[in-house]
Amino acid sequence: QRIIFSGIQPTGIPHLGNYLGALREWVRLQDSATEGSKLFFSVVDLHALTVPQESTRLRQWRKETFATLLAIGLDPSRSTIFYQSAVPAHAELMWILSTVASMGYLSRMTQWKSKLQLPEHTSLEHSSAKSKLRLGLFSYPVLQAADILVHRATHVPVGDDQKQHIEFTRYTANSFNHIYGPLFPAPQALIFSNPAPARRVMSLKDPVQKMSKSDVEQRSRILLTDSPEDIHKKIKLALTDSEPDISYDPIRRPGVSNLIEILSHIDSEKRSCDELAREFKSAGIKALKEHVAKTLSDYLRDIREKYSDIMVKDASYIDRIADIGAQEARANANITMQSVKSALGL
Ligand code: TYM
Numbered sequence: 463q464r465i466i467f468s469g470i471q472p473t474g475i476p477h478l479g480n481y482l483g484a485l486r487e488w489v490r491l492q493d494s495a496t497e498g499s500k501l502f503f504s505v506v507d508l509h510a511l512t513v514p515q516e517s518t519r520l521r522q523w524r525k526e527t528f529a530t531l532l533a534i535g536l537d538p539s540r541s542t543i544f545y546q547s548a549v550p551a552h553a554e555l556m557w558i559l560s561t562v563a564s565m566g567y568l569s570r571m572t573q574w575k576s577k578l579q580l581p582e583h584t585s586l587e588h589s590s591a592k593s594k595l596r597l598g599l600f601s602y603p604v605l606q607a608a609d610i611l612v613h614r615a616t617h618v619p620v621g622d623d624q625k626q627h628i629e630f631t632r633y634t635a636n637s638f639n640h641i642y643g644p645l646f647p648a649p650q651a652l653i654f655s656n657p658a659p660a661r662r663v664m665s666l667k668d669p670v671q672k673m674s675k676s677d678v679e680q681r682s683r684i685l686l687t688d689s690p691e692d693i694h695k696k697i698k699l700a701l702t703d704s705e706p707d708i709s710y711d712p713i714r715r716p717g718v719s720n721l722i723e724i725l726s727h728i729d730s731e732k733r734s735c736d737e738l739a740r741e742f743k744s745a746g747i748k749a750l751k752e753h754v755a756k757t758l759s760d761y762l763r764d765i766r767e768k769y770s771d772i773m774v775k776d777a778s779y780i781d782r783i784a785d786i787g788a789q790e791a792r793a794n795a796n797i798t799m800q801s802v803k804s805a806l807g808l
Contacts, residue, residue, distance in 0.1 A: 469509070472520065473675045474523060486654075492537065507547045508553060533765045571626055578590070578594050635649070693759045693762070710736055725750075
């Protein structure tokens with residue numbers, strides 16, 4: 463039986479990187495799901511607390527993120543969609559997993575370092591790490607492992623940047639199973655990159671960085687709800703280079719290549735990056751940008767329209783769907799917690 467779990471942090475309206483790296487695949491998996499498989503998609507609001515949040519803004523972002531999941535085509539009658547904080551078993555299993563999770567492994571992981579803007583080789587002994595690092599940010603991957611394992615997920619569709627976290631989940635599941643018996647299946651990451659070879663959608667402002675919700679620069683990312691005007695403006699401002707021709711060369715020409723990759727992801731003829739680069743070779747960057755902006759804006763129209771339909775509905779619309787999702791998720795998680803507790807002697 464295939465059990466799919468994935469999550470997204472409510473740290474702003476989801477962007478194109480979230481969509482092409484993960485969310486679009488969630489919908490595809492839902493739409494191609496066979497009898498007996500289960501799908502769980504969570505707005506992981508407890509994870510968002512690992513960096514400082516303002517409560518009014520977080521409340522808004524949770525709702526916007528949930529609405530986006532509905533707008534992209536997740537269907538509550540086929541997928542369980544819920545807020546992580548509405549299912550206490552996630553945090554409960556996290557505590558239990560933290561009794562087997564390795565500190566050494568966690569200290570080698572990169573996310574806490576990048577969130578604190580420390581270099582990748584920083585150790586826990588580093589004075590700046592010691593003074594700034596909070597326990598929740600350090601143990602973020604343990605909560606993520608709990609999210610996945612509490613639903614006994616077999617497959618986790620994520621972007622490439624989450625690979626390390628899924629590896630950690632497998633390792634921790636294995637450590638637990640080793641001590642208490644085979645309770646957790648080893649989940650497998652599903653990382654999509656087709657048709658582009660690129661695994662991450664990059665920032666429009668600094669194309670050697672991934673497109674990210676936490677970048678202060680709005681123009682670094684395309685939000686799924688951006689108007690056609692916003693999309694045109696942001697693509698027009700996207701950082702490229704001054705070479706006259708168009709070519710696909712992610713190392714030497716990250717900016718142009720990122721635009722080609724985005725185009726390849728959404729191209730109706732599914733052309734590869736090399737094919738697209740050949741086609742636009744002598745058209746010039748202005749024409750390429752115009753084409754990307756137009757294609758993208760058409761491509762995102764449905765999502766944009768559905769999103770605004772959902773946001774004008776009465777305030778309880780999302781809450782009602784979220785309540786049903788939480789009930790289903792709680793029921794599934796509780797089955798796991800019963801066997802975990804019995805294996806532990808609780
Ligand atoms: P988050 O909220 O940062 O991102 C949600 C999903 O979007 C993918 N993604 C990208 N893919 C391609 N290019 C990009 N520029 C890009 N930016 C983001 C991410 O890989 C992710 O799949 N830790 C997770 C949330 C989480 C989770 C989980 C995921 C919590 N528990 C359990 C899976 C299973 C995160 O911060 O995703």
